[in-house]
Amino acid sequence: xxxxxxxxxxxxxxxxxxxAKLKLYQAGILIEKEEHFPKQTYRNRANIYSPDGVLTLTVxxxxxxxxxxxxxxxxxxYDFNWQRLHWQNLQACYRRSAYFEYYEDDxxxxxxxxFSFLFDYNEQLLQFILRSVKLNAAFTYTETFEPAYPLMxxxxxxxxxxxxxxxxxxxxxxxxxxxxxxxxxxxIADLLFNQGPHSASYF
Numbered sequence: 584x585x586x587x588x589x590x591x592x593x594x595x596x597x598x599x600x601x602x603a604k605l606k607l608y609q610a611g612i613l614i615e616k617e618e619h620f621p622k623q624t625y626r627n628r629a630n631i632y633s634p635d636g637v638l639t640l641t642v643x644x645x646x647x648x649x650x651x652x653x654x655x656x657x658x659x660x661y662d663f664n665w666q667r668l669h670w671q672n673l674q675a676c677y678r679r680s681a682y683f684e685y686y687e688d689d690x691x692x693x694x695x696x697x698f699s700f701l702f703d704y705n706e707q708l709l710q711f712i713l714r715s716v717k718l719n720a721a722f723t724y725t726e727t728f729e730p731a732y733p734l735m736x737x738x739x740x741x742x743x744x745x746x747x748x749x750x751x752x753x754x755x756x757x758x759x760x761x762x763x764x765x766x767x768x769x770x771i772a773d774l775l776f777n778q779g780p781h782s783a784s785y786f
Contacts, residue, residue: 589736590615590725593654593705595642596629596770599785600742600750602718606786608736609720615739616702617728619651620644624743626654627701629770633676636763639744640669640770644701653728657701670694673772680758682779686715712771717783755785 588611594601605612620626627642643660670691677683689711698704713720731737742748754765755778766773774782 587734588612589738590732592618592624592626592739592742593702593709594625594629594742595627595701595705596640596708596712596772597625598630598742598748598750598768599752599771599774600748600768601625602712602716602771603750603786604738604742605713605720606718609718611735612720612722613732613735614722614724616653616655617725618654618739619728620654620657621740623745626705627657628744629772630744630768631672631676631770632757632759632763632766632773633672634759634762637766637769638672638676640672641665642669642701642704655700655702658699659697659701659704661697666694677758677772677776680776683776685779686775689715712775715775715782716771716786717780718786753785 589604589608590613591601591605592615627644629640630637631640632638643662643665645658645660647657673690674683693704693708693711698707748768750768752767754767755774757765757773757777760766771782774785778785
């Protein structure tokens with residue numbers, strides 16, 4: 584067990600706060616992969632800034648049996664072309680941003696290739712983002728589910744779309760802020776497309 588580190592969930596295009604916490608605990612990061620998949624969390628959804636305000640992108644998952652499914656075993660559903668929808672929304676929301684084209688070619692494969700498992704998909708996206716924001720974070724992964732980590736900071740339920748975020752975030756220029764003002768703690772995609780390489784010094 585890593586002492587004085589933190590336990591993190593694996594999210595889809597996580598909020599900016601997630602990366603601020605990763606930097607804070609970058610010497611001791613434990614990623615949870617044995618928990619039962621909780622619904623309606625950032626594990627399969629991300630918030631971006633659309634012309635109408637905050638837009639939620641959700642990765643659909645295959646409905647399991649009545650028994651709980653471990654997060655590492657949750658499979659992505661392709662009953663409809665959600666990848667095309669997500670990519671169209673990302674293009675529509677960020678084509679005018681300063682750095683969308685800078686990352687476009689690297690991101691396209693995540694919306695063309697099929698990934699079987701949500702955890703693997705999120706993990707590969709996370710590795711791409713960490714490289715993009717130049718954040719060195721060494722992970723280990725849980726091997727069993729532990730309800731509590733007395734010697735670590737447990738962030739598995741701390742960052743949640745249903746909870747108001749108290750993350751003290753510095754504003755940055757957003758594409759549609761003249762309409763709805765600065766929207767805090769959106770997906771890292773929002774920061775990346777608007778700040779580009781400067782994202783590295785943001786946290």
